[in-house]
Amino acid sequence: MQEEEKNPLVQAAPKSELQQNDSDPNDPSPHPSAFTVSCFEWVDSLVMALVAVVILFTFLFRVVTVDGTSMLPNLESGDRIVVSSYFYQPEQGDVVVLKRTIGLTKPIVKRVIALPGQTVDIDYITGTVSVDGKELDESTYIENGITHEPMTSESLLQFPQTVPAGHIFVLGDNREVSEDSRFEAVGMVDERYILGKAELVLFPISRFGRIGS
Known part of the structure; x- marks a missing residue:
């Protein structure tokens, strides 16, 4: 028998093309699509972001709901505020959140007026607050910058008062x-309750x- 002549017009497919078209139906390993890979990467990034948020709001920040009207007009009851606590040291004018303590039935939000060793004086006749003999300008956060005597029958401190260490x-x-x-039942607040x-x-x-200072 004569050997069949090869047709010069028929050429073998390039090896790379054969490799591309060659698929083994018995190959058990799946080949994820680009869309699937993209979804996995997105989910992984989302999980990492959520973990970071949990760490931040566990050790660095927390969200607290304002309860009451004692910080009007700057904070309203129901406001949700972000509180930073990492190595915090109070400064005059800061708005702080305090834990429930003796004299307080719930956590409260207040403004720091004086620090340890400073002397506070309140004159309800002139409506002024002084620290170490210097009258404070409170016009940026209270109406007309005037301090009114609280409308209460509870006992109030007599001024001037010196803030003890750690308070x-x-x-x-x-x-x-x-x-x-100002209330005898509350008095100076221990810094450990901040x-x-x-x-x-x-x-x-x-x-x-x-929230401004």
Whole structure:
């Protein structure tokens, strides 16, 4: 028999093309699509982001809901605020969140007026607050910058008062209704009861923004 002549017009497919078209139906290993790989990467990134958020809000920040009207007009009841607590040291003018302590039935939000060793004086006739003999300008956070005597029958401290070591003197911005360091039942607040500094209003969105000192 004569050997069949090869047709010069028929050429073998390139090796690379044969490899591309060659698929083994018995190959058990799946080949994920680009879409599947992209989904896995997206989920992985989302999980890592959630872990980071949990760590931040466990050790660095927390969200607290304002309860009451003692910080009007700057903070309203129901506002959700972000509080930073990592190595926080109080400064005059800061808005802080305090744990429930003796004299307080729930956590409260107040403004730091005086620090350890400072002397506070309140004159309800002139409506002024002084620290170490210097009158404070509070016009940026209380109405007309005037401090009114609280409307209460409870016992109030007599001024001037010197803040002891490890304590702070706090007031609410709504001075007529605020239960704060002016009350004998509350007095100077131990620094260990400070949860942290109120940094910003998170919700409602219409009130979103930083909380000023």
